[in-house]
Amino acid sequence: MPTSTLTYSLTQDTHWQTQTNWQTPDTPFMRFEFWQALQDTGAIGEQAGWLTVYIVIHKQSSSEQNMPESPLAVMPLFIKDHHQGEFVFDQTWAEAYARYGVDYYPRLVTSVPYTPVTGQRLWLANNVTLSSDILAAALAGVDAVAKQVNASSWHGLFMTQDMVDTAEQTLSISQPSQSSSPSALLQRQGCQFIWHNGGCNQPQPMFADFEEFLATLTAKKRKNMRQERKKIAKQGIRCRLKTGTEINQTDWDIFYQCYAMTYAVRGRAPYLTPEFFVQIAQTMPQHLMLAQAITESDEVVASSLFFYDDPNSPNATLYGRYWGALAEYDSLHFELCYYQGIEFAIAQGLRYFDPGTQGEHKLIRGFVPSKTYSLHRIYNDGFAAAISNFCQQERDYMAAYRQQAHDALPFNIDNMPAFQG
Numbered sequence: 001m002p003t004s005t006l007t008y009s010l011t012q013d014t015h016w017q018t019q020t021n022w023q024t025p026d027t028p029f030m031r032f033e034f035w036q037a038l039q040d041t042g043a044i045g046e047q048a049g050w051l052t053v054y055i056v057i058h059k060q061s062s063s064e065q066n067m068p069e070s071p072l073a074v075m076p077l078f079i080k081d082h083h084q085g086e087f088v089f090d091q092t093w094a095e096a097y098a099r100y101g102v103d104y105y106p107r108l109v110t111s112v113p114y115t116p117v118t119g120q121r122l123w124l125a126n127n128v129t130l131s132s133d134i135l136a137a138a139l140a141g142v143d144a145v146a147k148q149v150n151a152s153s154w155h156g157l158f159m160t161q162d163m164v165d166t167a168e169q170t171l172s173i174s175q176p177s178q179s180s181s182p183s184a185l186l187q188r189q190g191c192q193f194i195w196h197n198g199g200c201n202q203p204q205p206m207f208a209d210f211e212e213f214l215a216t217l218t219a220k221k222r223k224n225m226r227q228e229r230k231k232i233a234k235q236g237i238r239c240r241l242k243t244g245t246e247i248n249q250t251d252w253d254i255f256y257q258c259y260a261m262t263y264a265v266r267g268r269a270p271y272l273t274p275e276f277f278v279q280i281a282q283t284m285p286q287h288l289m290l291a292q293a294i295t296e297s298d299e300v301v302a303s304s305l306f307f308y309d310d311p312n313s314p315n316a317t318l319y320g321r322y323w324g325a326l327a328e329y330d331s332l333h334f335e336l337c338y339y340q341g342i343e344f345a346i347a348q349g350l351r352y353f354d355p356g357t358q359g360e361h362k363l364i365r366g367f368v369p370s371k372t373y374s375l376h377r378i379y380n381d382g383f384a385a386a387i388s389n390f391c392q393q394e395r396d397y398m399a400a401y402r403q404q405a406h407d408a409l410p411f412n413i414d415n416m417p418a419f420q421g
Contacts, residue, residue, distance in 0.1 A: 006072070006133050007060045008141040016056050020070040020125045026160075027119040027319070028307045029112045033283035035076075041276040044078070044113055051079040055141035057134055073130075074123045075138040078113070079149055081105040085271055087116035087357050088157045088190065088374045093387060097152065102380065104152045108142060111157035114271050116192070116357040117319055118158045118372055130162060132169040139170070139377070146379055154377040164373045184384070186376040186391045189398045191405065193367035195353035197345055200368055200417030207346050210339070217366065221410035225365065228331040229339060235329050236296040239340055244285035251290060252277055255303040258324030272322075277305075286310075289318075291340045293325070293332055301326050304336045311349045318345045320355035338365055360405070368417055369405040371398075 017032055025031055037043075044050040057073045083091055086109065097104035110121050122138065124130065142154050156163075167185050198204040199216055207213045214222045232239070242251060256274045263270045281288065287309070293302035302325035309316040323337050338355060345353045355362055363369065376391070378384040399421065406419045 005060055006057060006137040008137045008144075009056045009058070010141060010145065011054050011056060012052060014054070016054065016071050016074055023124045023126055023128070024313075025120060025123065026315075027112075027117055027317070028284060028287040028309065029115050029117055029319075030120055030123065031284055031287075034112075034280060037276050037279040037283065038113060040279060041273045043272055043276060049080055049082050049084070050113055053077045053079065053145055055138050055145075057137045057141075070125065072125050072128050073134050073138070075110060075121060075141070077142060077145060077154075078109045078111070079106050079145070079151070080109050081107075085114040086111060086155070086157060088155065088188065090153075090155065090376075093153075093383070093390075096386075097380075097383065100382075102152075102383075103150075106149050106151050108146055108149075108151045108154040109157065110142075110155070115321070116158060117354060118160060118192075121156060121159060121163060130166055132166055135163075135166050135170045142377065146377075152379060156375040159373045159375055161371075161373060164375065167375055184377075184388075186378065186384075186388055187395070188374045188376060188391050189395045190372040190374070191369050191398055191402050192354065192357055192372050193359065193362040193405075194370045195342060195345070195355070195367045196417075197349075197351050197353070199411075199415055200420075201415070206349060206351070209346060210343050213342060213346070213366065216412065216415035217410045218412050221364065225339070228334055231331045232293075232329070232335045235332075237293050237301070237329060237332065237335075239336065240292045240294055241340065241344060242290045242292070244288060247281060247285075247288065247290045249278075251292070251300075251303075252281060254292075254300045255290060255305060255322075255324075258300075258303040258326060259305075259322050260324065261326060262322075262324040289344060291336050291344075293329070293336050301329070302332055302336055304340070306341060306344070308344075308348065308350060315352060316348075316350045317352040317354055318348070318350045320353070334361070334365065338362065338367075342366075360408075363405050363408060364410050366410060368409065369402045371402065371421065 028034060039045060042048055044052055055075045055077055056071050058071050059069045061069050094104040122130065146154060164187060198206040214225060256277060260270050287307050289306040289308060291304040291306065292300045294300055304323040305321055307319040307321055318341055320337055320341055323333065325332060341353050341355060355367060378387050403419060409416065
């Protein structure tokens with residue numbers, strides 16, 4: 001489909017959701033129910049500093065009325081004057097702009113708010129495949145918004161490799177030797193740690209149980225993990241998992257106390273409200289698992305909330321998202337956020353477990369370093385070349401970091417995965 005046959009429109013409401021049949025998103029975080037809860041509870045919107053615009057892409061109609069056809073794809077866009085809830089950091093770019101007396105705000109962001117999970121960043125209609133034409137139309141919409149609000153830049157966060165590959169077909173990703181015009185895209189790379197059910201050297205059957213996973217590790221690491229897990233029982237703590245509608249209102253109330261405590265110790269208010277969690281419990285329970293730490297007196301003292309894919313979906317994944325504790329217990333974070341997640345992923349037949357961003361403590365527990373991508377567009381010629389150089393240097397640094405992290409993996413020689421770059 002030639003690019004000239006595609007057009008876009010901009011809207012701030014979600015009427016487009018009813019104008020066609022949409023593909024099932026690749027993660028729970030792109031489900032309409034998740035976004036509706038963000039909107040209804042004020043987590044996104046103008047008051048939150050996440051002013052939302054939807055870029056609706058469709059085929060140009062050939063009718064006399066020149067009315068656009070049903071949407072082919074939609075990309076969310078946020079107009080922001082802060083960096084909260086993004087997890088790909090460009091504050092140093094903002095500081096550089098400030099030193100030269102240039103406005104860095106507003107800036108444009110395409111992401112899942114408060115959620116550092118790689119995945120699709122466009123909703124696609126049934127029987128539509130992401131193409132360079134669709135992405136070109138989406139970026140034309142981004143450029144139009146940038147011009148309207150005088151934005152400094154656009155940031156597409158935690159993009160899939162497919163999205164990055166398509167971007168390379170659409171517009172050349174700038175090299176530091178080039179002038180990096182505003183039509184260029186800059187690529188950044190990062191690292192997250194992902195657990196693989198059955199190991200990374202696919203194809204292999206998934207693990208039968210936690211002990212089979214432990215058998216892939218060195219003897220020292222197996223011993224360390226078993227000792228960590230024994231500490232939980234010695235402190236009089238047991239763990240309980242609940243899914244979907246098993247999670248009752250009392251559970252949610254206690255979970256929120258735990259979640260809020262994580263922010264309170266840093267002197268901050270939580271991004272998400274109790275109403276947000278109540279709403280997703282009602283609208284997408286099939287994607288929720290709650291792990292609880294319970295004392296001998298049946299008191300819940302810590303909670304960890306997970307999302308998960310339909311086990312029958314391709315690359316089905318467990319996502320560790322929100323954790324908090326009301327008291328300090330030795331090794332409880334590792335048990336509730338990682339080991340309980342691993343056991344659940346094995347039991348449910350989920351291929352991967354993404355426990356969240358950052359942390360070498362995940363690495364030594366069998367979570368493998370994985371490359372993440374983001375795409376960036378700089379509208380100021382004076383800064384574009386310098387930022388392009390920064391991105392190249394950062395990619396080199398991150399490649400070396402991933403290699404070092406890979407070399408520190410706890411697997412025995414027979415199960416050590418190949419380095420993926």
